Amino acid sequence: MMTVMESASKIKVWFRFVPREGWFPQDTEGLWATRLSDDTASVQNAPFLQEGVAEGDVVRYRTDSDGVHWAVGRVSSSGNCTIRVVPVPTGPLGRSPQAVHQRLSAFNLAGEVFSDDFPMVAFTAPAGADFAGIKALLTQGREEGWWHYEVGCGTDEWWNA
Missing domain, CATH: 3.30.70 (Alpha-Beta Plaits)
Incomplete structure (x- = not known):
């Protein structure tokens, strides 16, 4: 069970994608997010590279063995x-x-x-x-x-x- 303090913490959620032709060579982007639960967070900045997500959207993530939070999908849209x-x-x-x-x-x-x-x-x-x-x-x-x-x-x- 998470405490209120832990649940409100800022985390970096990482997104994986296929690099676009003629664009940046990166295939990941980390976005700041506010942790909402053990596996959901609200995105807190506008993405430069990741498609299909906006500030305020809620995403689901999985945490790997290195403690890195990887987005696995969008739970809800903020309308932004x-x-x-x-x-x-x-x-x-x-x-x-x-x-x-x-x-x-x-x-x-x-x-x-x-x-x-x-x-x-x-x-x-x-x-x-x-x-x-x-x-x-x-x-x-x-x-x-x-x-x-x-x-x-x-x-x-x-x-x-």
Whole structure:
């Protein structure tokens, strides 16, 4: 039986996936999560590489003999979406993740930057956000050469907006 203190602890949950052609060579990504039980946790950050999971989603994991927590599936969706945006170096925003944040600031999206070398921003679009407005701005930015973007995890509400 876990104590309340143990159950609320932060852990790193690791995801395995097949590396994408022309993308990063990694085949794992660790995401911070809040432990909910012996085998479930709530994801606490937006994934840069893993598909099909968003901040706030609950995942099931198994702990291996080395104490590493490996995701084995998503238990429930938070309704949040993961959007990844990479500024076009030769575009009007340059390589600035801050400029990407600024362009999307009206939507109050939380986001993290991958690295200085690769300024991809992984955003969490929360359930109930103006998905239609976000999608319109993402499309405008792509068409005007500001950035490339992809949806790492979308809900029915996102796709139907």
